[in-house]
Amino acid sequence: IGDLLDSGVTLSTGANTSAVVKFADGQLIALQSNTRFTVSEYRFNVSQPKDSNIVFSLVRGGLRFVTGMIGATNRNAFKLNVGTATIGVRGSDGGATHIPGPSGFTAVFTNAGELTFALAGVTVNIPTGSLSHALPTDFRPRPVIPVAQATTISPGLATQISQARAFPMPSNGTMTAAARCST
Numbered sequence: 001i002g003d004l005l006d007s008g009v010t011l012s013t014g015a016n017t018s019a020v021v022k023f024a025d026g027q028l029i030a031l032q033s034n035t036r037f038t039v040s041e042y043r044f045n046v047s048q049p050k051d052s053n054i055v056f057s058l059v060r061g062g063l064r065f066v067t068g069m070i071g072a073t074n075r076n077a078f079k080l081n082v083g084t085a086t087i088g089v090r091g092s093d094g095g096a097t098h099i100p101g102p103s104g105f106t107a108v109f110t111n112a113g114e115l116t117f118a119l120a121g122v123t124v125n126i127p128t129g130s131l132s133h134a135l136p137t138d139f140r141p142r143p144v145i146p147v148a149q150a151t152t153i154s155p156g157l158a159t160q161i162s163q164a165r166a167f168p169m170p171s172n173g174t175m176t177a178a179a180r181c182s183t
Contacts, residue, residue, distance in 0.1 A: 001091065002107050003098045004019070004094055005042075005111075006039075006042050007039055007040065007042050007043075008026045008038070008039065008040070008041050008152060009128065010037065010038045010039075010059070010100070011031060011033065011035075011036075011037045011038075011039075011062075011073065012036045012037075012063070013031050013032065013033050013034065013124075014033065014034065014119060015033055016033055017036060018030065018031060018032055018033060018167065020167075020169065020170065021052075022170060023042065023044070023053065023068055024044045025044045025046075025049065025069035025070045026048070026068035026069050026079035027054065027065070027066070027067065027068030027069075027070060027071065028065060028066040028068070028108060028169055028170065029056070029063055029064075029065050030063060030064045030065070030104060030164065030167045030169060031061065031062075031063050032061055032062040032063060032064075032069065032160065032163065032164060032167075033061070034060070034061050035060065035061025035062060035063060036058075036059035036060045036061060037053040037056065037057070037058055037059065037060070037061070037063060038056065038057040038059060040055060040056060040057050040081070042054055042056040044069075044070060045072050048074045049069045049070060049074070050074045050077070052069075052070045052077060052095060053070065053074075053077040053078075053079075054070050054071070054077060054078045054079065054171075055079045055081070056079070056081070057080070057081040057082075057129070058080065058081070058082045058083075058098050059098070059100075059173040060095055060098055061096055061097070061098065061152075062097040062160050062164060063095070064072075064093070064095040064096075064111075064112050064163070064164040064165070064167060064169070065080070065093070065094060066090045066092060066169055067089050067093070067146065071092075071150055072088040074177055075088065075089050076088070076112065082096045082098045082106050082108065082140070083098050083100065083106045083134075084120075084143070085106050085108075085117060085118060085119040085120060086117075086118045086119075087108055087116065087117060087118075088115065088116035088118065089113075089115060092112050092113045093110070093111040093112040093113065094108065094109060094110040094111055094112075094113070094115045094126075094163045095108075095109055095110075095111075095161065095165075096108045096109075096143060097157060097160050097161075099154075100136075101136070102136055102137075104135075104156050105133050105134065105135050105136070105153060105154060106119075106133060106134045107131055107132070107150070107153060107154075107157055107161075108126060108131060108132055108133070109126070109128070109130065109131035110126050110127065110128055110130060110131075111129070111165060112128055112130065113128060114127050114128065116124060117132045117134075117141045118141075119134050119139060119140055119141050120139045120140050122140050122141055122145055123133075123134050123141070124141045124143070125143070126144055129147055130144045130145060130146055130147060131144070131145060131146075131147050131150060131161070132144045132145070133157075134153070135174045141153065147161055
């Protein structure tokens with residue numbers, strides 16, 4: 001708790017563990033168990049938040065995020081790479097799951113606002129309470145469905161989304177970070 005993280009750092013959680021990372025702009029990331037997550041780039045200019053940017057990568061596992069000042073002031077400045085897909089923020093609260101491999105999938109859901117899910121030149125908008133996914137066999141986002149239908153993708157996906165939504169997130173309104181990144 002309280003450690004500073006540099007861009008390029010990779011965080012991993014093990015079985016039955018989780019972690020919450022709070023960045024200087026108030027961005028929150030909650031990592032579920034068995035997750036590997038990289039802070040590819042994090043640059044926060046407190047006096048000019050619109051000049052800041054974030055690039056995160058979800059290598060495997062699941063996460064939930066709540067947008068901080070960077071995503072709130074310049075939604076094009078937030079990118080979450082999930083496998084070969086890119087997630088863009090058009091809202092404030094969402095998550096992703098990435099299970100690599102031939103029988104895996106990538107799923108993106110939103111709790112509040114809207115997200116974009118881009119893969120292989122196709123972009124879909126995911127409104128509140130919905131999700132989209134992609135399989136490694138077709139490399140394109142599937143049509144958006146309600147989160148309640150997550151079990152049609154994978155029996156465990158509904159459980160993962162439910163756990164991510166229930167995870168207690170600290171307030172992201174303060175700029176005092178429990179963990180923050182520096183460049």
